[in-house]
Amino acid sequence: MPVTIRDLARHLNLSITTVSRALDGYTDVSEETRQRVIAAARELGYEPSYAARQLRRRQAGALGYILPSGPSQFSDPYSVHFITGLCDEASTRQVDLVISSAAPGSEQEKRQYHHWVQTRRVDGFVLNRLRMEDWRVAYLTQNRIPFAVVSPVASGEIPAPRVEVQDRRAMEELVAHLIEQGHRRIAYIGGPAYLLLDRERQAGYRDVLARARIAWNPQLVVEGDLTEAGGYRAALNLLRLPQPPTALVCCNDLTALGALRAARELQFSIGSELAISGFDGLKETEYTHPPLTTVARPAYEIGRQVCALLHTAVNRLPVEQQVIVIQPELIIRASTRG
Amino acid sequence: MPVTIRDLARHLNLSITTVSRALDGYTDVSEETRQRVIAAARELGYEPSYAARQLRRRQAGALGYILPSGPSQFSDPYSVHFITGLCDEASTRQVDLVISSAAPGSEQEKRQYHHWVQTRRVDGFVLNRLRMEDWRVAYLTQNRIPFAVVSPVASGEIPAPRVEVQDRRAMEELVAHLIEQGHRRIAYIGGPAYLLLDRERQAGYRDVLARARIAWNPQLVVEGDLTEAGGYRAALNLLRLPQPPTALVCCNDLTALGALRAARELQFSIGSELAISGFDGLKETEYTHPPLTTVARPAYEIGRQVCALLHTAVNRLPVEQQVIVIQPELIIRASTRG
DNA sequence: TTGTAAGCGTTATCAT
DNA sequence: ATGATAACGCTTACAA
Numbered sequence: 001m002p003v004t005i006r007d008l009a010r011h012l013n014l015s016i017t018t019v020s021r022a023l024d025g026y027t028d029v030s031e032e033t034r035q036r037v038i039a040a041a042r043e044l045g046y047e048p049s050y051a052a053r054q055l056r057r058r059q060a061g062a063l064g065y066i067l068p069s070g071p072s073q074f075s076d077p078y079s080v081h082f083i084t085g086l087c088d089e090a091s092t093r094q095v096d097l098v099i100s101s102a103a104p105g106s107e108q109e110k111r112q113y114h115h116w117v118q119t120r121r122v123d124g125f126v127l128n129r130l131r132m133e134d135w136r137v138a139y140l141t142q143n144r145i146p147f148a149v150v151s152p153v154a155s156g157e158i159p160a161p162r163v164e165v166q167d168r169r170a171m172e173e174l175v176a177h178l179i180e181q182g183h184r185r186i187a188y189i190g191g192p193a194y195l196l197l198d199r200e201r202q203a204g205y206r207d208v209l210a211r212a213r214i215a216w217n218p219q220l221v222v223e224g225d226l227t228e229a230g231g232y233r234a235a236l237n238l239l240r241l242p243q244p245p246t247a248l249v250c251c252n253d254l255t256a257l258g259a260l261r262a263a264r265e266l267q268f269s270i271g272s273e274l275a276i277s278g279f280d281g282l283k284e285t286e287y288t289h290p291p292l293t294t295v296a297r298p299a300y301e302i303g304r305q306v307c308a309l310l311h312t313a314v315n316r317l318p319v320e321q322q323v324i325v326i327q328p329e330l331i332i333r334a335s336t337r338g
Numbered sequence: 339m340p341v342t343i344r345d346l347a348r349h350l351n352l353s354i355t356t357v358s359r360a361l362d363g364y365t366d367v368s369e370e371t372r373q374r375v376i377a378a379a380r381e382l383g384y385e386p387s388y389a390a391r392q393l394r395r396r397q398a399g400a401l402g403y404i405l406p407s408g409p410s411q412f413s414d415p416y417s418v419h420f421i422t423g424l425c426d427e428a429s430t431r432q433v434d435l436v437i438s439s440a441a442p443g444s445e446q447e448k449r450q451y452h453h454w455v456q457t458r459r460v461d462g463f464v465l466n467r468l469r470m471e472d473w474r475v476a477y478l479t480q481n482r483i484p485f486a487v488v489s490p491v492a493s494g495e496i497p498a499p500r501v502e503v504q505d506r507r508a509m510e511e512l513v514a515h516l517i518e519q520g521h522r523r524i525a526y527i528g529g530p531a532y533l534l535l536d537r538e539r540q541a542g543y544r545d546v547l548a549r550a551r552i553a554w555n556p557q558l559v560v561e562g563d564l565t566e567a568g569g570y571r572a573a574l575n576l577l578r579l580p581q582p583p584t585a586l587v588c589c590n591d592l593t594a595l596g597a598l599r600a601a602r603e604l605q606f607s608i609g610s611e612l613a614i615s616g617f618d619g620l621k622e623t624e625y626t627h628p629p630l631t632t633v634a635r636p637a638y639e640i641g642r643q644v645c646a647l648l649h650t651a652v653n654r655l656p657v658e659q660q661v662i663v664i665q666p667e668l669i670i671r672a673s674t675r676g
Numbered sequence: 677t678t679g680t681a682a683g684c685g686t687t688a689t690c691a692t
Numbered sequence: 693a694t695g696a697t698a699a700c701g702c703t704t705a706c707a708a
Binding site for chain 2: 002003045046047048049050051052054055060062067069076077079080083084087088090091096097098099100101102108112114115117118119120121228257260261283284286287288289
Binding site for chain 1: 677678680681683
């Protein structure tokens, strides 16, 4: 059995109260007593029970993150960097990270959020892949549960601190680069249409085409699912068109890996004849053949920052920044160069 | 404010006791009352507070997993599958997964384990990368904290349920395959020597060499760190030997990706002139150039199973199996074929 | 500076 | 079949 505050108090011939306050750094306990208490606590390995403390303080001391499960669940190396970032920052700040998984938009997901809210399991949530009309934002706002988001847009309407990753601008640079390379028939393989990140990346793509006075061709814009398999299928369809595109812009790296495979199968010469690009900046893109042009988003850093923001909000610490802007970096490699 | 059991009791004109028991499925409450209580609970969205329940039941309702941080932390896509497996199984079983990260063997890691034990934060631990003389095993055993392990060995000495992944046998098949291809000078780029998984994989490698009467050459066995960068460095050194090896067996896929890069830089022709193999079966190995021979370990499934074992142990459920054996599958691709 | 006691929201023991 | 009541281990008015 773990040692409790009573054990400690008895051991020291002090009251529970004094022990509690000595450890919590109250000023009204003599320095001598404090030292004795601290020494004994260390000696006996005392740490206050979370459950008891939580109950009393009405604070969970934990932050929650519910990962999206579903078709992309098995395959996204991006997530592990993100989670590690969350994790490390949480450790630094002495809170725990509680995680769970659920399919986006499912009943099960709603239940999970409600469960953690109602059981007071966590003090706040990290929201990572915002959706078009995200019920989570409405729900948490209504219930006054703190949350922080990773968002690709300057979402003034979301009343929460955010890490703003400027995907759109990065996508613009990317497509501009393709146009510079002489491409005209540029296809876009998106993610699920309900994701904000898809909308933003696609918007970047369209804007640049428009600016270059390239007519928008709906045939060249298809919806994927952020997986390798989805990218493969989509690319196959596109490349079999009577007039296939000369460039495939993919919504994320996994999709691009699938596209790469499709292109290889159909004997396209990648880079010269057909350009392919990804998005995320996975380490793995460096080792494909040819190396993949992509946009590096610092997943670990994004995770750390959003966790920091959330923790700050939960504890009402003095707020330095409510918004942290991250500009991902375009990495041009052989897959988009003649 | 979340609704409490008192709110519910008042709403129903019943005592707290009755409400609690109606919901917990006691038999001594009339069916009619039970239905009323259940209906009201749903209507008001009542769920019992975790903190209070934990305090009373002396059960955390959560399982803990501390991920290894360090050089390999940023790069292991394997982990995300494993964690998702843990997560999904935990969700199914209605417990939460609490995670954190710490460098293996660090003071900080010890503190983290102790912290969760002493604060009764979790009911048990998942141990994933066992070490040679793992203090965690000793510590948890001594303190009678349940845990379950993922182990590459039939570790009779570890008094815990385990998922036994037979890496050694898979490695034997792999090296046998290389020898069949005519290789004699086969190098091994390991992981940190303190990891059980390195010992086992290396043992498999050595055994097969011995059986084939190939003298063991210490120059050809080097220690890596499971990262791409480590693999790159190690491979560079090996390939610059006066008599370089004709095959590089890598302890994991990331290491192999690094080796691939080194070999390409030194203009080796991979597959024919130089064989390279990985271990883990990351999706990404399919898209390297040439595609990488590897051993597929079902990370997601391993995560699910070890979580299931732990949960069973924690709740003293009827035990079906204390050991789940998983035989990973050798996948031969072009990187080891002439 | 220290101690007493109430209460956080449950579950469980004992009456009724 | 239902209800008072006492914990669980801690924090925090309030009293001494």
